[in-house]
Amino acid sequence: MADKYEQVLELAKRRGFLWNSFELYGGTAGFFDYGPLGAMLKRRVENIWRDIFVINEGYYEIESPTIGVEDIFIASGHVGGFSDPLTECQKCHEPFRADHLVKDIVDNPDTMSADQLTEVIEKHNIKCPECGGKLGTAYEFNLMFKTAIGPGGKRAGYLRPETAQGMFVDFPRLVKFYRDHLPFGATQIGKAYRNEISPRQGVIRLREFTQAEAEIFIDPRDKTHPKFKDVADMVMNLYSQEGQVSGEIKKMTLGEAVKNGIIAHEFLAYCLARTYQFLVRVGVLPDKMRFRQHMKDEMAHYAADCWDAEILSDRFGWVEVVGIADRTDFDLKAHAKQSQKELSIYVSYDTPRKVEKFVIKPDMGVLGPKFKGKAGKIANALKALSSDQLSGEVIQLTIDGEQIEINKDCVKFETVTEEIHGENIIPHVIEPSFGIDRITYSLLEHSYFEEDSKEKVDDGEEEQEEKRIVLRLPPEVAPVQAAVLPLLSRDELIIPGKEIVEKLRKAGILVSFDDSGTIGRRYRRNDEIGTPYSITIDYQTLDDGTVTIRDRDTMKQIRTKVSDIAGNIYDMIYRGKSLDFISPYSPLGIV
RNA sequence: GCACCGAUGGUCUAGUGGCUAUGACUUUAGCCUUCCAAGCUAAUAACUCGGGUUCAAAUCCCGAUCGGUGCACCA
Numbered sequence: 001m002a003d004k005y006e007q008v009l010e011l012a013k014r015r016g017f018l019w020n021s022f023e024l025y026g027g028t029a030g031f032f033d034y035g036p037l038g039a040m041l042k043r044r045v046e047n048i049w050r051d052i053f054v055i056n057e058g059y060y061e062i063e064s065p066t067i068g069v070e071d072i073f074i075a076s077g078h079v080g081g082f083s084d085p086l087t088e089c090q091k092c093h094e095p096f097r098a099d100h101l102v103k104d105i106v107d108n109p110d111t112m113s114a115d116q117l118t119e120v121i122e123k124h125n126i127k128c129p130e131c132g133g134k135l136g137t138a139y140e141f142n143l144m145f146k147t148a149i150g151p152g153g154k155r156a157g158y159l160r161p162e163t164a165q166g167m168f169v170d171f172p173r174l175v176k177f178y179r180d181h182l183p184f185g186a187t188q189i190g191k192a193y194r195n196e197i198s199p200r201q202g203v204i205r206l207r208e209f210t211q212a213e214a215e216i217f218i219d220p221r222d223k224t225h226p227k228f229k230d231v232a233d234m235v236m237n238l239y240s241q242e243g244q245v246s247g248e249i250k251k252m253t254l255g256e257a258v259k260n261g262i263i264a265h266e267f268l269a270y271c272l273a274r275t276y277q278f279l280v281r282v283g284v285l286p287d288k289m290r291f292r293q294h295m296k297d298e299m300a301h302y303a304a305d306c307w308d309a310e311i312l313s314d315r316f317g318w319v320e321v322v323g324i325a326d327r328t329d330f331d332l333k334a335h336a337k338q339s340q341k342e343l344s345i346y347v348s349y350d351t352p353r354k355v356e357k358f359v360i361k362p363d364m365g366v367l368g369p370k371f372k373g374k375a376g377k378i379a380n381a382l383k384a385l386s387s388d389q390l391s392g393e394v395i396q397l398t399i400d401g402e403q404i405e406i407n408k409d410c411v412k413f414e415t416v417t418e419e420i421h422g423e424n425i426i427p428h429v430i431e432p433s434f435g436i437d438r439i440t441y442s443l444l445e446h447s448y449f450e451e452d453s454k455e456k457v458d459d460g461e462e463e464q465e466e467k468r469i470v471l472r473l474p475p476e477v478a479p480v481q482a483a484v485l486p487l488l489s490r491d492e493l494i495i496p497g498k499e500i501v502e503k504l505r506k507a508g509i510l511v512s513f514d515d516s517g518t519i520g521r522r523y524r525r526n527d528e529i530g531t532p533y534s535i536t537i538d539y540q541t542l543d544d545g546t547v548t549i550r551d552r553d554t555m556k557q558i559r560t561k562v563s564d565i566a567g568n569i570y571d572m573i574y575r576g577k578s579l580d581f582i583s584p585y586s587p588l589g590i591v
Numbered sequence: 592g593c594a595c596c597g598a599u600g601g602u603c604u605a606g607u608g609g610c611u612a613u614g615a616c617u618u619u620a621g622c623c624u625u626c627c628a629a630g631c632u633a634a635u636a637a638c639u640c641g642g643g644u645u646c647a648a649a650u651c652c653c654g655a656u657c658g659g660u661g662c663a664c665c666a
Contacts, residue, residue: 519625
């Protein structure tokens with residue numbers, strides 16, 4: 001029994017959406033090509049993402065290299081944490097974590113190299129816990145693809161396992177670009193790479209995949225969102241930590257969810273809303289979508305809250321397609337530590353704070369000439385003293401082992417009240433991270449419909465049902481936006497058809513032309529790839545300059561003037577107008 | 592990575608240790624055709640790869656690759 005995945009993938013393969021990569025050479029698991037229609041579809045999905053996050057939210061897109069230097073991934077934890085030392089039983093071939101096997105024997109197995117672990121295993125004669133067989137040499141399996149930068153292989157480079165680090169690394173530049181104001185965000189759409197041990201599930205788990213990520217830097221003291229009120233009434237399927245215990249998905253508004261503490265704060269909830277809008281706009285069915293909160297033990301230790309957008313797929317069940325996390329200041333702190341640079345931003349207080357401060361002012365006019373080269377050190381030593389120590393007639397100091405006496409006249413001190421206007425803080429990061437490939441696949445699956453066509457052919461003995469395959473893609477993401485079809489394959493219809501093609505192309509519409517076979521067949525061919533509108537040229541076109549536009553989903557047709565079609569098609573694709581809102585052409589001016 | 596199952600034109604599939612390896616759909620060219628795939632004529636196109644057994648292998652055996660399923664893995 002063919003399931004939907006099989007049906008969708010068969011269509012995707014046949015019509016040029018998705019192909020297994022390197023098929024010519026036998027293929028390799030974990031890699032997919034986007035064919036002509038798939039690449040266009042994916043690009044349109046990405047552009048809608050840009051429209052929402054870059055244009056509307058104002059989080060500019062950057063582009064950083066797909067190869068990163070080692071320091072980045074030491075800081076991010078991918079070099080250490082993204083790999084595990086494995087050892088395999090030689091007899092039953094079961095793999096085990098080498099460090100786990102020796103943890104009762106040595107103190108810090110997780111800091112040991114694979115060679116050291118092998119040594120320990122051999123010395124203590126550790127056997128396979130499953131079958132008692134001999135264990136093989138331990139090796140590190142890191143999920144990052146490693147390469148060498150430059151000749152000699154001295155400098156390690158890694159293909160990035162996520163795009164996020166690019167935004168973190170550029171943080172100081174971004175702060176300047178956004179002129180020292182929080183919140184701000186930067187986004188990136190690009191490839192990431194993970195050398196999965198055994199990728200399965202087709203396009204769901206890839207070794208090379210496209211991420212669209214936003215890193216939004218916010219003030220940790222204020223996690224509200226100015227536009228939250230616009231989305232507070234949106235109803236979502238929320239599968240919270242509690243809900244997962246009781247197995248209950250709750251429909252509720254985002255306003256309620258924040259108020260009841262189910263979602264940690266407004267900013268995160270706002271990101272959920274935008275994610276929902278994005279997914280629906282590209283063609284994911286709202287009923288087959290939910291937001292699942294990470295359980296406490298599932299969440300990274302530093303994360304304040306984390307929600308995944310999940311999409312229901314026929315074969316794979318609920319598939320994570322987006323992760324939305326409050327990563328706090330973890331990433332910036334990690335890079336600050338690794339790079340030895342301060343990664344913070346100055347923020348002003350609403351009202352300046354008054355702080356009492358004890359100020360010591362050594363009189364350099366006296367100290368300088370008297371102590372010459374030592375004057376600087378003496379001044380610093382004086383500044384470190386407390387008011388008690390400064391209160392005597394003579395102050396005793398030890399500088400470089402030498403006793404020095406300073407007259408109290410040489411140093412002034414006082415308590416002053418200072419106004420502090422702000423401070424350097426490390427922003428928190430809200431990170432919505434989208435798996436574009438999974439989303440693209442999901443919307444294909446959600447758009448895929450097989451319909452029984454109304455006519456059944458009675459073939460004498462057996463009755464055959466004719467089915468129509470339709471991809472009900474939102475017009476905005478459909479790769480081919482309109483098809484121009486002469487009713488009959490005759491020059492007098494083909495020539496005006498080709499003129500219409502040119503006209504639509506000039507209007508920026510991706511259009512195909514097809515004059516082969518019967519008209520019905522051509523409609524079906526276009527239904528199958530999701531072309532939303534078909535324009536048919538018939539003999540009336542020659543008389544009065546009108547054509548019909550056929551709607552993919554309803555199969556309804558409407559007649560309109562050739563001079564109007566570019567505008568009409570554009571409005572229907574990009575402005576959400578439906579066929580019903582196009583005024584039909586009538587020679588008498590009567591509708 | 593382990594175990595089990597599978598792999599035949601673009602798609603779905605028939606088949607057998609032995610002549611030019613089925614069929615349907617698709618596609619292409621042409622005919623026909625005034626609106627929803629099924630008319631006519633023709634054409635293109637396949638046994639996953641490597642090794643072995645054999646006079647002969649797409650078929651049997653072994654291995655690899657890819658795909659599916661279960662286990663492990665999925666920061």
